[in-house]
Amino acid sequence: MDYIHCPMIHGGLQINLIHPSDINFNHCCLRTELYQVSMDDTVSQSLWNDSALIPLRDINNKNIWDKNCWTCQGNELAGLTSFRTGMLDKFGYRKNLKGPQRLDLMFDIGCNLACRTCGPELSTYWQQHLTKHHIKFTASTSRSRVNDMISILKTLDLSDLEMVVFCGGETLLGQGYWQIAEAIADQAPHSQEKIILCFQTNGTQSINEKNYKTIEKFRLMKLNISLDGVGDRFDYLRWPARWDQVVNNIQNLKQTVPVNVMFLIEETMSIFNLYYQHELDTWVKENYSTNRLGDIVNHTRHRANGPFGLENLSQEYVDALSGNLQNLVNSSWKENPQKIQDMITKIKKFDQIRNQDWRKTFPEVAEFYKRFI
DSSP states (O other), rough: TTTTTOOHHHHHHEEEESHHHHHHHEOTTTTTOOEEEOOHHHHHSSSSGOGGGGGHHHHHHTTOOOGGHHHHHHHTTOOOOOOHHHHHHHHOOSSSSOOOSSEEOOOOOOOOOOTTTTTTTTTTTHHHHHHHOOOOOOOOOOOOOHHHHHHHHHHHHOOOEEEEEEEEEEEEEHHHHHHHHHHHHHHHTTTHHHHHEEEEEOOOOOHHHHHHHHHTSSSEEEEEEOHHHHHHHHHHHHHOHHHHHHHHHHHHHHHOOOOOOOEEEOOOOOOOTGHHHHHHHHHHHHHOOEEEEEEEEEEEEEEEETTGGGGGGGGGHHHHHHHHHHTSSTTTTTOOOHHHHHHHHHHHHHHHTTTTOOOHHHHHHHHTTTTTT
């Protein structure tokens, strides 16, 4: 079997509708390049067969890492579970599918947080935050495109579908995501036997009991809870959420949701929290290791994009990382003083606006950038 076979390359489809009218799509939510078509083109031809998806499948068939798959490659070099290996455990080795095994759907950026590693392109609260402080920005539409997504899904063969992941925004706000779930259950008669329904959530929201009936139409539901640290470090990164409130909420969810709900902790690795990886890992193992039936809660990680990504590590930071964590640094990494200085300027700007101080919250990390501060 192919050593680096990727089920997302051969069975994944991300559909992104956060722009006003067009459709962006690719194989995997961790890949930054997006292909684009119009709504009219998609109604007449399934995205699954689009020619843009073929070249990467061919590269993977040759057992070659694509340069834009560094997140998984880096995790595996560091001895960590990667998105690829996780999906391989789930889906195994399959090619030439009639339709997607996994769908990642993004159609609404409504959100109640302005996380440091996010931005106005994925959060309406970020947009409000910037507007309040008279900061110009270019961002995606704040309009939900539920109906467009339902129309696109009708063009797909869902007979191979085993997993649906809702990406936000905050997916537990409102009823739009539940409408899509109902549409998928209607289109895929095997949903109760085979399909796992996943919500990426920031952990601040509960689930209304009226939606329990929808959950029961699927084999499992997974809550992928985004946590990037504990205590004050969480408060800084997931502003204006509060650690204690989120912990209370996710503990309550664990005790009240239907028994076919499982949990996953998803961490965004940035320059802020890379050095403190052990803290959240320890908290999960000690406080949130299983659901109430004993099913394991996994802790997965992906890289932050943008100014706080790992490409903006300082040399001091890289030198301080343990051997395994150093493997997360791209082999082509080279310290870029100008980009780091721009990053520090942005940190200071929003520290002042939010009455925060990264030097107190992440003192060891701040020390790694001392010559830039």
